[in-house]
Amino acid sequence: MITVNNVSMRFNLGVEKNFSLKQFFIDILTHKKKEKSEFWALSDINFSVKKGEVVGFIGSNGAGKSTLLKIIAGVMKPTKGSVEIYGNICPMIELGAGFDMDLTARENIFLNGAVLGYSKEFLESKFDEIVEFSELKDFLDVPVRNFSSGMVARLAFSIATIVDPEILIVDEILSVGDIAFQQKSENKMRSMIGGGTTVLFVSHSIDQIKNLCDKVIWLDHGKIKQVGPAKEICDNYKESVLHS
Amino acid sequence: MFFKNIIANFKKYSFLLQQLISRDFKVKYKRSVLGVLWSLLYPVLNMAVMALVFSNIFKFSTPGVNYLVYVLSGLIMFNYFSEASNLAMSSIVANFSLINKIYIPKYIFPLSKCLFVGINFLLTLIPLYIVIFATGTGINIYHLVLPYAYICLFMFTLGMGLILATISVFLRDMFYIYSIVLTLWTYLTPIMYDIAIIPAKFQLILKLNPMYHYIDFIRKIILYHQMPSAFTFAVCGISSVIFLVIGLVAFKKNQDKFIYYV
Known part of the structure; x- marks a missing residue:
């Protein structure tokens, strides 16, 4: 379903600094070569995921988990290596991307749905389901600007999870809304996972990973440290964190 | 296959x-009382100000044709160009938060801006025709050829928008530079003056500006009731295709790098 071949990702930290015309001319005049402060967010990542497998990614902040998911989702191109994917992807990397705060909830359902690549007919047929799941029926014609952050997150989650994708990429989105909604969203995720979907899952909650995943990939400084059954890798990871 | x-x-x-x-439309007009009427009023008021200043104070005139129609026809074309190219330029940087998270073909942002302003442009044709009739200028059969100029203008603007969007990702100074360039460009395009008042040796320079030809094209038809020359047809078509191709190539070549310049 997904094959990741020798993927490496380099970020050039030098260019991230404030690059301006002035600096550009100074650099030309002084023949200064750009300082190359490279940073390899990922190096030589290889793995494959079979259909229906639920794979968790763990590792400390900055280990390269999100970068890896973005590469698989097609947001970034890897510096080296390649990714092969069979099936349609639903990337739930960040919820509510593309929300326009000036528009109402109703308008945002269509805008955000379009951003996620859903068709018009699909959205119209699922509209009631989205509204019902988000429990925001009374606020449909209110600009999202006036929503609480929890309400925005609920709306976003409801839109993102309305599809039945073949591959689902989830980056830390299970904890949205109040406790009741969290429970509801976790159940929803479980039912999506249970339906034979291939899932790539990033979370800092080791318990969630242990519960939901078949296989776990432990990333450390852009390299794969360990791959294996969820329980074993999670225990190893926990131990290493506690002892460092 | 590619196609x-x-x-x-x-x-x-x-x-x-x-x-x-439709998002752009809603956001643009949501909070104004007159709403979409502004699309119609804005160019007319703009024209009124220019006509007031240039025909009364500077005594500009266009012999044989109505000055109001002259100004308005140039104005709607140039306003389309300046607004659409400006919005297209900032569309990539403004949507970084989206580009960074979800795969969307990036050309869609400049394209949507050029189309959005294009719809506005079509609305401004209403006041243009009102002024054409009110001043007794009248229409003719050649008006059917006008969409050719509009399409050329659209392609040229999209091309410029793609070039500017690409540059501005790497060089944010472009926003300032372009606003100055645009001011200069406004004056170098014969919108409120007749190109005949310019000394002959400078006219050539002004004619290197594609915007001059698109405006010249529609004025030939609207004001002089003539079919534009084959030369004008060719210049409009060729210049717009060239800029569109340059824009597409520059954009396509660089789009994968955009994400590092967030």
Whole structure:
């Protein structure tokens, strides 16, 4: 379903600094070569995921988990290596991307749905389901600007999870809304996972990973440290964190 | 194969394009009392100010044709260009938070801006025709050829928008530079003056400006009731295609790097 071949990702930290015309001319005049402060967010990542497998990614902040998911989702191109994917992807990397705060909830359902690549007919047929799941029926014609952050997150989650994708990429989105909604969203995720979907899952909650995943990939400084059954890798990871 | 891909891609994202355009409309007019009426009023008021200043104070005139129609026809074309190219330029930087998270073909942002302003442009044709009739200028059969100039203007603007969007990702100073360039460009385009008042040796320079030819094209028809020359047809078509191709190539070549300049 997904094959990741020798993927490496380099970020050039030098260019991230404030690059301006002035600096550009100074650099030309002084023949200064750009300082190359490279940073390899990922190096030589290889793995494959079979259909229906639920794979968790763990590792400390900055280990390269999100970068890896973005590469698989097609947001970034890897510096080296390649990714092969069979099936349609639903990337739930960040919820509510593309929300326009000036528009109402109703308008945002269509805008955000379009951003996620859903068709018009699909959205119209699922509209009631989205509204019902988000429990925001009374606020449909209110600009999202006036929503609480929890309400925005609920709306976003409801839109993102309305599809039945073949591959689902989830980056830390299970904890949205109040406790009741969290429970509801976790159940929803479980039912999506249970339906034979291939899932790539990033979370800092080791318990969630242990519960939901078949296989776990432990990333450390852009390299794969360990791959294996969820329980074993999670225990190893926990131990290493506690002892460092 | 390549062509088939483009069609399939376009079909898939046409709904998004439509949503982005309708979003722009809603956001633009939501909080104003007159709403979409502004699209009609704005160019007319603009024309009134220019006509007041240039025909009364500077005594500009266009012998044989109505000055109001002269100004308004130039103005709507140039306003389209300046607004659409400006919005297209900032569309990539403004949507970084989206580009960074979800895969969307990036050309969709400048394209949606050029189309959005294009719809506005079509609305401004209403006041143009009102002024054409009110001043007794009248219409003729050649008006059917006008869409050719509008399409050339659109392609040229999209091309410029793609070039500017690409540069501005790497060089944010472009926003300032372009606003100055645009001011200069406004004066170098014969919008409120007749090119005949310019010394002959400078006229050539002004004619290097594609905007001059698009405006000249529609004025030939609207004001002089003539079919534009084959030369004007060719210049409009060729210049717009060249800029569009340059824009597409520059954009396509660099789009994968955009994400590092967030």
